[in-house]
Amino acid sequence: MSVFDVLKERNFIQQMTHEDEIKGLLEKEKVTFYIGFDPTADSLHVGHFLQLMVMAHMQRAGHRPIVLIGGGTAMVGDPTGKTDMRKMLTKEEISHNAEAFKKQMSRFIDFSDGKAILANNADWLLNLNYVEFLRDIGVHFSVNKMLTAECFKTRLERGLSFLEFNYMLMQAYDFLMLNKEYGCVLEMGGDDQWSNILAGVDLVRRKEGKQAYGMTFTLLTTSEGKKMGKTEKGAIWLDAEKTPPYDFYQYWRNIDDSDVEKCLSLLTFLPMDEVRRLGSLKDKEINEAKKVLAYEVTKLVHGEDEARKAQKAAEALFEGSGDLSNVPTSIITHDMLGSSLLDVLTKTNIIPSKSEGRRLITQGGLYVNDENVKDINAVVTEDMFKQGYMLVRKGKKSYNKIVIQ
Template identity: 75%
Template sequence: MSVLDILKERGFIQQLTHEDEIAELLAKEKITFYIGFDPTADSLHVGHFLGMMVMAHMQQAGHRPVCLIGGGTTMVGDPSGKTDMRKMMTQEDIVYNGERFKKQMQRFIDFSDGKALMVNNADWLLELNYIDFLREIGMHFSVNRMLTAECFKQRLDKGLSFLEFNYMLMQAYDFLALNRQCDCIMQMGGDDQWSNILAGADLIRRKESKLAYGLTFTLLTTSDGRKMGKTVAGALWLDAEKTSPYDFYQYWRNIDDADVEKCLALLTFMPMDEVRRLGALQDKEINIAKKTLAFEVTKLIHGQEEAEKAQQAAEALFSGAGALDNAPTVTITPDLLGSKIIDILATTAIVSSKSEGRRLIQQGGLHLGDSKVTDLDFVLTADLFENDSLLIRKGKKNFHRLVIK
């Protein structure tokens, strides 16, 4: 089975520029391809996960990935899928974020001996002469055609800056630069990048008189079309300091039943026969599939040891089996004893505010150990703790271990 067949079977493929040619190319040759990542934060998030899985599948089939860090394009901002202009970032922040990306990508991609490349488009974009760029690149772009692109159409009513309007030209130039530097002949990306990918392939055809190819993969969404990876605390980050391995594990453990099979196919390397078997489980048995998904995905991002810790903590919290050592832990000092539980919850960020704490109690969603808290003025005392530890449950599935130190 070719890598294209694998990507299709697992549900990655959304659009291709030349399907028959790409199928033959990937089956018979070893190509260089690229996916771009704009370092707008100091960690990748779950939205980047699919791109890394695609790169890993491609590399396993013998193709060479180029991970393009958008040090230059991040200074402009991609309007695709955005309702507002991206905030401006310093070059120092961008370089720092790019370094953090590299470490996370190395869990998926083998960069040894030139098997994959990591490049930064700041190396060529920041040195461009604007007049020369307009004459060499801008002359090949039709404004009328650009305005039909989905990434621009959805922004026209609200306002599209000229700064962002340049983004398509810059991304197209990236493809051309990589084609010239390392014979990169294919760009891949999420389906919101289709217009930009087409622009790059067309630019290579015009400038180099040869074919270049594009492929988009599905965006990670729930069965009802919502973007996956949004939590109460914000984005689901791949950095353990921003989203703990336990919280990461719990996110996948608690996804909707309808999304389990798709996520097993897209976000793990499990054989598809096993994916389909797990995805077909019904009622309470679907929890077996969810536990498998949560463990496999956490193992990919955080490693075997952290996945096992997260699994053990979840089992300890939900079934009472095992130690709570790996559960999410919040530490307080003894002088906080005698304070209202609402104040302590807000101080330790177990709730985002005192008003959230009040709502939680009023709705019957706060438990200390096995006891429900019903009094808004409830005071935390030492006798509630066992071995200086107290289990707090917020809602049905959110646990914290409160420790006195």
């Protein structure tokens, strides 16, 4: 079974420029391909994780990935899927974020012995001569055609800056540069990148007289079509400091029943027979499939140790195993006794803000040691720590321990 068949069977593939040719290439040759990542934050999130899984499948089949860090394109900002212009980042912020990306990606991609390439488009974009670029590259782009691209449609209604309008040219130029430098013949990306990928394929053909190819894969969405990877706290990050492994595990443990098979297929390496078996479970039995999903995804992102700890913490809280040693724990000092509960919960980052805490209490969603908190002015007292800790619950399933040191 070729990697093309694997990607097809696992439902990654959404669109392709030349299906038969791509299928033949991936079956008979070892191709160099690329996926771009703009470092607009200091961590990758679960949407990026799907792209890394594609890269891992391709690399396992002997193909060579180029991870392209968008140090140059991040200076402009991709308008795709955005209703407003992205925040402008400084060079220092972009450089810091790029370093964080590299570190995280090495968990999934093997960069040893030339098996993968890490490139940064800042190397060729930041020192371009603008007039030369327009004459050499801009001449091949039709504004009329660009305006019909899906990536610009939403922004045109709200106002599209000329800065962002350049993004498609820059991404197409990336493909051209990678084709010339590394023999890259295939660009891959999320389905929202289809217009930009087509532009790159066309530019390589026009400038180099060579055939290039594009493939998009499904976006990570729920069965209702909403982007996956968001919670009340914000995005689900791959950085353990931003989304602790326990919270990461719980996110997958609590997804909708109808999304389980899709996530097992896209975000784990479990054989498809097992994916289909787990996905077919019904009613209470589907919880077993969710446990497998949560463990497997957490293991890939945070390692087996952290996956086991998260699993044990969940079992202790929800299945009564009694061992709470792996439940996420925050430490306070004795001088914080007597402080308001909301102050303590914000200082320990258990809640993002006091207003969020007040909302939780008003709606009956905050518990201390299994007792519903009804007073927004409640204070933390020593008798809340009878077992050596105070157990805080938000909603039905979000637990944290607080201990005094």
